[in-house]
Structures are given as structure tokens and as C-alpha cells.
Amino acid sequence: MxxxxxxxxxxxxxxxxxxxxxxxxxxxxxxxxxxxxxxxxxxxxxxxxxxxxxxxxxxxxxxxxxxxxxxxxxxxxxxxxxxxxxxxxxxxxxxxxxxxxxxxxxxxxxPESPWNSVRRNKVEEARISLMRLYQDMPEREHRVEQTLACIKYTTEMEKSExxxxxxxxxxxxxxxxxxxxxxxxxxxxxxxxxxxxxxxxxxxxxxxxxxxxxxxxxxxxxxxxxxxxxxxxxxxxxxxxxxxxxxxxxxxxxxxxxxxxxxxxxxxxxxxxxxxxxxxxxxxxxxxxxxxxxxxxxxxxxxxxxxxxxxxxxxxxxxxxxxxxxxxxxxxxxxxxxxxxxxxxxxxxxxxxxxxxxxxxLPETKDRTFGEIDLLFTHRVPARKFKSTHVDQFAHGGDYLSKGEVEHKENAV
Incomplete structure (x- = not known):
């Protein structure tokens, strides 16, 4: 820039x-x-x-x-x-x-984009940027480490593809x-x-x-x-x-x-x-x-x-x-x-x-994290079902369930 x-x-x-x-x-x-x-x-x-x-x-x-x-x-x-x-x-x-x-x-x-820093394997640079971006938040260090872990996880998941x-x-x-x-x-x-x-x-x-x-x-x-x-x-x-x-x-x-x-x-x-x-x-x-x-x-x-x-x-x-x-x-x-x-x-x-x-x-991406969006595309979810499909990006293998399957599973429990 x-x-x-x-x-x-x-x-x-x-x-x-x-x-x-x-x-x-x-x-x-x-x-x-x-x-x-x-x-x-x-x-x-x-x-x-x-x-x-x-x-x-x-x-x-x-x-x-x-x-x-x-x-x-x-x-x-x-x-x-x-x-x-x-x-x-x-x-x-x-x-x-x-x-x-x-x-x-x-x-x-x-601050540099933390996502861009992680993609360039500059994790410490990403941590410094997140500390600046989260400077007024309570429990800043905990939030920074959480966000950094999520960025690293999502980036590693994308690398496989x-x-x-x-x-x-x-x-x-x-x-x-x-x-x-x-x-x-x-x-x-x-x-x-x-x-x-x-x-x-x-x-x-x-x-x-x-x-x-x-x-x-x-x-x-x-x-x-x-x-x-x-x-x-x-x-x-x-x-x-x-x-x-x-x-x-x-x-x-x-x-x-x-x-x-x-x-x-x-x-x-x-x-x-x-x-x-x-x-x-x-x-x-x-x-x-x-x-x-x-x-x-x-x-x-x-x-x-x-x-x-x-x-x-x-x-x-x-x-x-x-x-x-x-x-x-x-x-x-x-x-x-x-x-x-x-x-x-x-x-x-x-x-x-x-x-x-x-x-x-055109899919609906409202309130979705980048990791969830990645899984919806990976599993080739149709555009009209993006909104109603439940995704667990941290599940092993990237599990996803439709809205109806989630309700059925919750009722069974």
C-alpha cells in the first residue's frame, strides 16, 4: 500500500x-x-x-x-x-x-493483517498485530492467543486443499x-x-x-x-x-x-x-x-x-x-x-x-467464520442450503450437518 x-x-x-x-x-x-x-x-x-x-x-x-x-x-x-x-x-x-x-x-x-502474517509464517508478527487490534479488550492476551490459534488452524486446513x-x-x-x-x-x-x-x-x-x-x-x-x-x-x-x-x-x-x-x-x-x-x-x-x-x-x-x-x-x-x-x-x-x-x-x-x-x-455467508465457509464449499453444499447447514469446523475431518439433522440429534439427546 x-x-x-x-x-x-x-x-x-x-x-x-x-x-x-x-x-x-x-x-x-x-x-x-x-x-x-x-x-x-x-x-x-x-x-x-x-x-x-x-x-x-x-x-x-x-x-x-x-x-x-x-x-x-x-x-x-x-x-x-x-x-x-x-x-x-x-x-x-x-x-x-x-x-x-x-x-x-x-x-x-x-497493523499488518494477522492472516497475511500467518500465511507468510510470521506468527510473532501476527501476534503483535492482534495485540494492537485487541488493545482495548478485556483478557486481551487470552483473546489474542485464541484468535491466533483459529487463524493457524484455518490456514493449515486450507493448505491441505x-x-x-x-x-x-x-x-x-x-x-x-x-x-x-x-x-x-x-x-x-x-x-x-x-x-x-x-x-x-x-x-x-x-x-x-x-x-x-x-x-x-x-x-x-x-x-x-x-x-x-x-x-x-x-x-x-x-x-x-x-x-x-x-x-x-x-x-x-x-x-x-x-x-x-x-x-x-x-x-x-x-x-x-x-x-x-x-x-x-x-x-x-x-x-x-x-x-x-x-x-x-x-x-x-x-x-x-x-x-x-x-x-x-x-x-x-x-x-x-x-x-x-x-x-x-x-x-x-x-x-x-x-x-x-x-x-x-x-x-x-x-x-x-x-x-x-x-x-x-450465490450462497449466504452471514455470521459464518472463514473456517465454516471453507467447509461448506469443501462439502459442495448447494447455495440455497448454505444458510441452514450446521458446521463444526473443529470436528475431526470437518463434520457438517443440515439444520434438520442438528434438531434431530438434539432431540435424541
């Missing part, structure tokens, strides 16, 4: 002083290397430094931080929209230099299923209709809004990222990850169909309705799909392949983003396909496909 924050500081020089568009594009790509590290490393780190009960909140907070950054950048873009000359595009790039130094200091003082822990292992055995979940859950963030939200300014202009009106509404849309994440926090203790995710997809589907239907309604009323539904669908997205994605992708991989699986999933996400960035502007542009608001129908179709996949393939 610290290395690539330094990389970012240097990379920003290229777009700031770019003399031409090709150099500007090269500078953006150079910055993209560090952005790729940040977006994969942050989720993995967040899932490994907190107890199971706090994992969904901290991983979802990663999404809220994305939203806060998008909100801030939307405000900057709106502020420079009226500037003449090069200052309008130059100033936003310059302002990026504000962030690397304070983030570098924060990374320097942050993924001895070499190479990228190829992500596509073998039960890890293939985990990689599939990671890839689709990441990609569905775009295919659910979020691609239109990302082009909200262009979309609103295609729907008939003026440029400044579109920028103003875009700020409201960006604010939904933060507000929605906070609301999602209150849902996590009561509702499962898969339920929240699929409910968000379903609501977004109806919003997209409505937006597409309003494309045939000319006049200011239809434009206003599209703007309102766009804000509502963004809020829904950031209450459900956006933040819930992060605990899912952090919890489903095996510990020894977590970094690699999340990296593969995020790579597929970026490929999907490249595709959507290629076709969505053409859908919306009056000089190309000129679909306008009808483009919502296309993403309604991709949204439905994602929802169908989720019903059959």
Missing part, C-alpha cells in the same frame, strides 16, 4: 503536465496500476483485521469510501465546470496530490466455484444498471437536461453512495447478504424498466420523472448491491487464495467496465445509436440474468 501510494504521487505528474491527449491517456493508465492495487488490497485487508461480527460493516465501509470519493470528485467537477481554458481539466488532476501523503502515514501506522496457492488453484476443485462467485458478484455491480448511473451526466443530458442541471443531479446521486452505505449497516444484523443483494437487483430491474418506458414520454414531466427515479435507483443500489458486494467477495474465497481470487474477480469487473464504457456512450449519444433513456432496457436484461444466477449460485 505504501509503495503504490508513492507510485501514485509520481504518476500524477504525467496527466498534470500532459501536452497532448495521448500522453494524458498514458498518464491515466499509469495511475491505473496503483488504483488496481488499492481496489483489491483494501477489501482483503478490511476483511482480515476485524472479528466476524464486524466484517460486513468494515468491508461495506470500503464501498462508502468509494462513494465519498465520488461525491467529492463530483463536487470538484461541478466547481470547475464554468472555468475557461486549461484550468477546467488541469485543476482536478492537481488536487489528487492532496491524498497520497496522509494515506501513506495512515498505512505506515496500521491449496498446497501451492498459485493462480491456477483458483480454477481447480471447489475454488473454481469461489472464483465464479467473485467474478459474477463484481461484474453484476455494473450489469445491474450501474453502468447507466456511472454515465448519469451523459444519460441525463440525453434525456433532455441541461449540462449544469445534469451536474447538479449527479452530486445528489453521488451523495446516495454515503447515505445508502449507512442504511445498509442497519440491515446487516437482520438480513442475509444474498437476500440484500438480490432484493437490490430486483428493485433496480423495475427502476430500469420504468426509466426505459419514460423514454416515450416527451416533455419536462418525463425528464423530471427520469431524474427522480435515477436518484431512487442509485440510493437503492448503494443500500444493497454496492456495499453488500464487498463482504461477499471478501468472505467466499479461501484464505490462502483470497488476494488472488479477489484480484481475478476485480480483473473481470474491470473487463466488464471496459465493455460498458465502450457501448454505453454509444447507446446514449445522439450521433451514434441514439437510444437515450431506452438504454435502460438493455441493462434491465443483464440485470435479470444476474438475478437468475444469484438465485442458483
Amino acid at each position: 505504501m509503495f503504490f501510494l508513492g507510485w501514485m504521487t509520481v504518476a500524477i505528474f504525467i496527466p498534470v503536465f500532459a501536452p497532448s491527449l495521448p500522453v494524458l491517456a498514458f498518464g491515466e493508465a499509469f495511475c491505473g496500476i496503483s488504483w488496481g492495487v488499492f481496489q483489491t488490497l483494501s477489501t482483503t485487508y478490511a476483511s482480515e483485521v476485524v472479528p466476524t461480527i464486524l466484517r460486513p460493516y468494515v468491508t461495506a465501509y470500503v464501498c462508502m469510501c468509494w462513494g465519498a470519493g465520488i461525491l467529492l470528485s463530483s463536487g470538484v467537477v461541478r466547481a470547475v465546470a464554468g472555468l475557461e481554458g486549461d484550468m477546467g481539466w488541469w485543476l482536478p488532476f492537481v488536487l489528487q496530490w492532496i491524498w497520497p501523503l496522509p494515506l501513506f502515514i495512515g498505512a505506515y501506522y496500521s 491449496t498446497a501451492n496457492a498459485s493462480f491456477l488453484e483458483c480454477f481447480k476443485g471447489t475454488n473454481l466455484r469461489r472464483t465464479e462467485i467473485n467474478c459474477v458478484v463484481w461484474s453484476a455491480q455494473i450489469l445491474c444498471g450501474n453502468a447507466i448511473l456511472s454515465y448519469s451526466v451523459v444519460f441525463l443530458q440525453a434525456a433532455g437536461f441541461s449540462e449544469l442541471q445534469a451536474f447538479n443531479i449527479n452530486i445528489s446521486l453521488s451523495a446516495c453512495y454515503v447515505v445508502g452505505g449507512i442504511i445498509c449497516w442497519f440491515l446487516f444484523p437482520h438480513v442475509g447478504r444474498a437476500t440484500i443483494y438480490m432484493s437490490g437487483l430486483t428493485f433496480m430491474l423495475f427502476c430500469l424498466i420504468t426509466i426505459g418506458g419514460l423514454a416515450w414520454g416527451p416533455g419536462k414531466d418525463a425528464q423530471l420523472a427520469i431524474g427522480i427515479i435515477l436518484v431512487i435507483s442509485t440510493l437503492c443500489n448503494m443500500i444493497s448491491i454496492g456495499p453488500t458486494c464487498y463482504p461477499i467477495v471478501a468472505e467466499t474465497p479461501s484464505g490462502r487464495l483470497r488476494y488472488k481470487t479477489i484480484t481475478i474477480g476485480r480483473f473481470v469487473y474491470n473487463l466488464t467496465r471496459i465493455f460498458s464504457n465502450s457501448v454505453t456512450p454509444r447507446m446514449l449519444s445522439s450521433t451514434s445509436w441514439n437510444w437515450g433513456a431506452k438504454a435502460a432496457f438493455y441493462y434491465a436484461g443483464t440485470n435479470m440474468l444476474c438475478n437468475i444466477w444469484c438465485w442458483f449460485r
Whole structure:
């Protein structure tokens, strides 16, 4: 993290002083290397430094931080929209230099992931990190030793399945299923209709809004990222990850169909309705799909392949983003396909496909430890039975029983 924050500081020089568009594009790509590290490393780190009960909140907070950054950048873009000359595009790039130094200091003082330390056979480093993470807890030393023993046990159990822990292992055995979940859950963030939200300014202009009106509404849309994440926090203790995710997809589907239907309604009323539904669908997205994605992708991989699986999933996400960035502007542009608001129908179709996949393939990992999740995948438990299956990760051979078998066993006793 610290290395690539330094990389970012240097990379920003290229777009700031770019003399031409090709150099500007090269500078953006150079910055993209560090952005790729940040977006994969942050989720993995967040899932490994907190107890199971706090994992969904901290991983979802990663999404809220994305939203806060998008909100801030939307405000900057709106502020420079009226500037003449090069200052309008130059100033936003310059302002990026504000962030690397304070983030570098924060990374320097942050504890190392104890899971990562154990995987690298640095048990004492893991113990020191846990002592820092548990510093305000009663019986700290006992809790640290308990947690460390659990991490070592889970890591040893995973070693038997993924001895070499190479990228190829992500596509073998039960890890293939985990990689599939990671890839689709990441990609569905775009295919659910979020691609239109990302082009909200262009979309609103295609729907008939003026440029400044579109920028103003875009700020409201960006604010939904933060507000929605906070609301999602209150849902996590009561509702499962898969339920929240699929409910968000379903609501977004109806919003997209409505937006597409309003494309045939000319006049200011239809434009206003599209703007309102766009804000509502963004809020829904950031209450459900956006933040819930992060605990899912952090919890489903095996510990020894977590970094690699999340990296593969995020790579597929970026490929999907490249595709959507290629076709969505053409859908919306009056000089190309000129679909306008009808483009919502296309993403309604991709949204439905994602929802169908989720019903059959997306497991429920709420309140599960990493060891329990490993056993459920090892025993190839169907996605719809993840929630009701009882697991004893410390039993010899990793025993597991269905909910009905547990009740029968308890009644017999």
C-alpha cells in the first residue's frame, strides 16, 4: 500500500503536465496500476483485521469510501465546470496530490493483517498485530492467543486443499466455484444498471437536461453512495447478504424498466420523472448491491487464495467496465445509436440474468467464520442450503450437518 501510494504521487505528474491527449491517456493508465492495487488490497485487508461480527460493516465501509470519493470528485467537477481554458481539466488532476501523503502515514501506522502474517509464517508478527487490534479488550492476551490459534488452524486446513496457492488453484476443485462467485458478484455491480448511473451526466443530458442541471443531479446521486452505505449497516444484523443483494437487483430491474418506458414520454414531466427515479435507483443500489458486494467477495474465497481470487474477480469487473464504457456512450449519444433513456432496457436484461444466477449460485455467508465457509464449499453444499447447514469446523475431518439433522440429534439427546 505504501509503495503504490508513492507510485501514485509520481504518476500524477504525467496527466498534470500532459501536452497532448495521448500522453494524458498514458498518464491515466499509469495511475491505473496503483488504483488496481488499492481496489483489491483494501477489501482483503478490511476483511482480515476485524472479528466476524464486524466484517460486513468494515468491508461495506470500503464501498462508502468509494462513494465519498465520488461525491467529492463530483463536487470538484461541478466547481470547475464554468472555468475557461486549461484550468477546467488541469485543476482536478492537481488536487489528487492532496491524498497520497496522509494515506501513506495512515498505512505506515496500521497493523499488518494477522492472516497475511500467518500465511507468510510470521506468527510473532501476527501476534503483535492482534495485540494492537485487541488493545482495548478485556483478557486481551487470552483473546489474542485464541484468535491466533483459529487463524493457524484455518490456514493449515486450507493448505491441505491449496498446497501451492498459485493462480491456477483458483480454477481447480471447489475454488473454481469461489472464483465464479467473485467474478459474477463484481461484474453484476455494473450489469445491474450501474453502468447507466456511472454515465448519469451523459444519460441525463440525453434525456433532455441541461449540462449544469445534469451536474447538479449527479452530486445528489453521488451523495446516495454515503447515505445508502449507512442504511445498509442497519440491515446487516437482520438480513442475509444474498437476500440484500438480490432484493437490490430486483428493485433496480423495475427502476430500469420504468426509466426505459419514460423514454416515450416527451416533455419536462418525463425528464423530471427520469431524474427522480435515477436518484431512487442509485440510493437503492448503494443500500444493497454496492456495499453488500464487498463482504461477499471478501468472505467466499479461501484464505490462502483470497488476494488472488479477489484480484481475478476485480480483473473481470474491470473487463466488464471496459465493455460498458465502450457501448454505453454509444447507446446514449445522439450521433451514434441514439437510444437515450431506452438504454435502460438493455441493462434491465443483464440485470435479470444476474438475478437468475444469484438465485442458483450465490450462497449466504452471514455470521459464518472463514473456517465454516471453507467447509461448506469443501462439502459442495448447494447455495440455497448454505444458510441452514450446521458446521463444526473443529470436528475431526470437518463434520457438517443440515439444520434438520442438528434438531434431530438434539432431540435424541
